[in-house]
Amino acid sequence: MIETMSDKEMEELLTTRCYGHLGCLMDDGRPYVVPITYAYGYNCLFSFSFEGQKIDCMRSNPDVCVQVEQALEGDRWRSVIAWGEFEELTEEQERTNALTLLLNRLWNEGVKEHSIFVPFRNSEKSMEAALNDEGCVLFRVNIEEMTGRYEKYE
Amino acid sequence: MIETMSDKEMEELLTTRCYGHLGCLMDDGRPYVVPITYAYGYNCLFSFSFEGQKIDCMRSNPDVCVQVEQALEGDRWRSVIAWGEFEELTEEQERTNALTLLLNRLWNEGVKEHSIFVPFRNSEKSMEAALNDEGCVLFRVNIEEMTGRYEKYE
Numbered sequence: 001m002i003e004t005m006s007d008k009e010m011e012e013l014l015t016t017r018c019y020g021h022l023g024c025l026m027d028d029g030r031p032y033v034v035p036i037t038y039a040y041g042y043n044c045l046f047s048f049s050f051e052g053q054k055i056d057c058m059r060s061n062p063d064v065c066v067q068v069e070q071a072l073e074g075d076r077w078r079s080v081i082a083w084g085e086f087e088e089l090t091e092e093q094e095r096t097n098a099l100t101l102l103l104n105r106l107w108n109e110g111v112k113e114h115s116i117f118v119p120f121r122n123s124e125k126s127m128e129a130a131l132n133d134e135g136c137v138l139f140r141v142n143i144e145e146m147t148g149r150y151e152k153y154e
Numbered sequence: 155m156i157e158t159m160s161d162k163e164m165e166e167l168l169t170t171r172c173y174g175h176l177g178c179l180m181d182d183g184r185p186y187v188v189p190i191t192y193a194y195g196y197n198c199l200f201s202f203s204f205e206g207q208k209i210d211c212m213r214s215n216p217d218v219c220v221q222v223e224q225a226l227e228g229d230r231w232r233s234v235i236a237w238g239e240f241e242e243l244t245e246e247q248e249r250t251n252a253l254t255l256l257l258n259r260l261w262n263e264g265v266k267e268h269s270i271f272v273p274f275r276n277s278e279k280s281m282e283a284a285l286n287d288e289g290c291v292l293f294r295v296n297i298e299e300m301t302g303r304y305e306k307y308e
Contacts, residue, residue: 021175021187021221022187023177023185023186023187023219024185025179025183025185029179029217030217030219030237031177031178031179031185031186031217031218031219032177032219032235033175033176033177033187033219033220033221033235034221034235035221035223035233063183063184063185064185065177065184065185065186065187066187067175067187067188067189069189079189081186081187081188083184
């Protein structure tokens with residue numbers, strides 16, 4: 001039986017996880033799906049990427065969708081879909097705040113939990129250096145709408 | 155170091171896995187991302203869904219994107235992104251062929267491998283019954299373009 005998640009449950013899932021799948025639009029209007037690592041806070045998903053197709057797409061069309069899931073005991077699952085707007089973080093203070101949040105979440109919790117697509121695993125220093133690199137785009141998704149579901153045993 | 159996958163490697167990844175993330179477009183033009191279970195064959199991804207938003211979206215706009223990933227030993231990963239066209243399977247023979255492929259892949263291999271979002275786990279019979287249900291839409295994504303990457307240690 002599939003049940004709807006409350007706002008509190010959705011927020012808790014986004015906070016607990018740091019890995020999801022982002023959908024955006026390419027210039028030709030087709031969808032594009034890529035895995036992302038993120039840190040949730042302030043009703044936003046903070047994330048980063050090196051310059052490339054994903055960033056080009058989001059700059060052209062900032063409407064994005066991020067889906068985050070979690071396997072629970074007994075083969076049950078829960079999943080949140082969040083829609084929002086891509087916003088590039090260019091101001092020094094914004095970048096520093098995002099970086100601090102990302103380092104805390106991905107280093108202290110995320111890296112140990114998720115083994116896939118979490119870059120810069122070798123040391124916190126190299127991760128910080130990479131995220132501070134000019135080629136690394138820091139951004140946030142300002143969440144506008146969310147929906148969440150989970151499987152419940154009867 | 156990120157390397158590009160060959161056609162053979164991408165096909166092998168899609169065959170090995172049965173779980174990915176599908177992106178499609180909603181009527182208002184925003185992207186929509188959902189997990190799917192699939193079976194790869196004949197340059198198509200065969201899948202199923204009960205009637206709902208995902209099916210409505212793909213009927214309105216058949217351009218979809220499916221991303222499939224795999225964690226490898228030593229924290230390495232590989233990932234394929236496939237773009238293609240949604241096609242609903244309505245003819246009896248097409249439905250039977252897709253059903254056979256899905257049951258073989260998800261039952262014989264997939265269910266044991268992936269614990270999340272594989273429905274009808276209790277018995278092959280109940281899965282077959284559910285997929286044969288009139289409310290269950292069988293469809294395929296006819297792949298038109300693929301790209302694949304993997305992380306290589308130096």
